Amino acid sequence: MNKAMVFVENQAFGILVKLAKRSKERGFDNFVLFRPMHPHEKEQLKQYEQAYKQPLFDRLVETERWDFDHIKKAVEEFEKEKSLAGLICVGGFFTQDGLLGAHVAKLAEERGLPTQSVEGLYRSNNKYLTRDTLFHAGLNTVDFGLATDEESLLRHAERIGYPVILKPINGCASQLVIKCENEQELIKGFHMGLKKLPQSLYKHMYSCIHRFPDQSGKMIEFNPLTSMLVEGYISGREASVEIVVTETEVIPLLVHDKVLVTEGDRVVYEHLLVVPPVRFHDKEIQRMKEYAVKVAKATGIKNALCHVELRYDEKTGPQLLEINPRVGGMLVTQSLETMIGFSVPDAILDLALGTFKPGTYDSISDLHAMFTLYPPHSGYFERVEGLDKLKRLPGILSTTLLFPEGSYIHGDDEEVFLLMGWMRGNSYEEILSVYEEAKKVVRFHIIKKEKGK
Incomplete structure (x- = not known):
């Protein structure tokens, strides 16, 4: 049977x-x-x-x-x-x-x-607990604090120093990631965040009040709807490291170079990712892999694929943005299969069965890239034009429209992947040129009105 x-x-x-x-x-x-x-x-x-x-x-x-x-x-x-x-x-x-x-x-x-590890899941899904874990493990990390009111908000920011970042303690899709250059922006951003969290597409996540101890053993009650994480701003080139964690090992798989990232008022957008990396030399890539492994070990994650996002500070080296105990989004699954022959479905099944066996993961040298086209704003997705032209662009291997026409798109406060593309190129300049052309040929028609009206 x-x-x-x-x-x-x-x-x-x-x-x-x-x-x-x-x-x-x-x-x-x-x-x-x-x-x-x-x-x-x-x-x-x-x-x-x-x-x-x-x-x-x-x-x-x-x-x-x-x-x-x-x-x-x-x-x-x-x-x-x-x-x-x-x-x-x-x-x-x-x-x-x-x-x-x-x-x-x-x-x-x-x-x-x-x-998987219950402790590891809490310490990687709750961004405050992640920072606390890295701090106590002695790993490279920015200063941080939990803001539950204006007093604690200002106290943490004064200690950390501007600019600071405000973000939900258990957010995703780069939602409500707010950069604040001064006290006025900080207070405004904090109150805007607390107002928007209960109205968010992810309010079911933010409504989870939970208790968990920090690394000192102090039990903390987290209410994601009434608090936000305050942390130091991290500058530098951005990248992500995909890793697989077994019961006993942490194995780095692939590094993606996030060559085009923009910071909106309250959302960070990832536009174009290239693999193998084009802006990092071999020693920097190795440092990022080693850092990602140490971060995963510190959190206690096991039997999981992990997505580690970081920026490479020119003075201090890799700095964690966040770690997710799941495979990366966009087209990371496709990239792992193409670049190193790594099957995400097989890996997830094997980890659940206890039969996963690490292999040798050497990336092919052919340059590939994934890109995302974002909706211009929230509203009803009436139609899209230019998909046929997009598919005929040089180097395009596949395109994916993530939301069917007729959907309501929440495009103002979160990173919504509306259309994704996977491509191959002979150089970064060629890839960038095709991406720029893709933005021209694709047109999203989105009716800007409130849902239900």
Whole structure:
């Protein structure tokens, strides 16, 4: 009798489908606990199943509850039908019912299955705890503080020194990342952030009040809706390091050079990433890999793919922006497959099964890049023009429109990947030229009005 792979996920539909397909190919049944699917997701699932001539999900339970007891009951129902081979949570973000990844890790641990680290998940998903962990580990990191009111906000900023960055303590998509050059901007940014957090697309994440000890053992209660992280501004060239963490090892996989990054009023936008890096020499790349490994070890993460974002300060070297205990977004999965032959779906399954075996990960020298085209503002996505022209541009290997026409786009306060492209080029100059042409040929028509009006 086949064993079942259990997927518990409330965000990442695309990678969930890819994982389910690979799980089926490896002989497992797929039991899925997922949020209610959107109509376009149901259509995508139908198309997948027609192509592969079998259901991808043997059992699908849709829910809007993510508390531990509810998930546990669902898993217990799955167990009545099949023996479980593994439990997988891809995103694992905070929900209003707690840290989803930690819930799943605890359930796996109770069953003696390979699991991620509950402590590691908290210390990497909560940005205050990440900074605290790096500080106590003696790693290169900026000064920081938790602002819960104007008094603590100003106290931390005065100690840190301007400019400072304000950000949600458990945010994603570069949402509400606010650079403040002085006290006036700081106070304005803080109150704007607290006003916008409850209205955010991610309010379900920010509504999670949780308690966890810092490295000194002090228990801290975090309320993401009424507090923000204050930290020193990090300058320098930006890059990201993809790593894989087993029970005992931390292995760097690939470094992406974020050659075009812009800082908006409250969002940081990543436009163009190149691999192999074009702005870093070999010793700098090695330093970034070694630093990323130390950061992951300090947090206590295990059995996970990790995405480490950093900037390379010319004086102090690599400095952490954030670490995420999940594979990077945009087209990182495609890049890992192309550049080093690393299969993300297989790695996630193997980590959950306890069968992952590290390989040799030497990147090919052919220059590749991923780029994102962002919506000009929030509103209803009426239509897009120029996709055919985009696909005919030299070096374009694939393009992906992430939101179907007719969707509502939240494009003002977060980094919304509306269209992504994957390409190859003979030089950075050639890649940059194609990217600039892509911005010209693609036109998004978005009606600027409030949702529901």
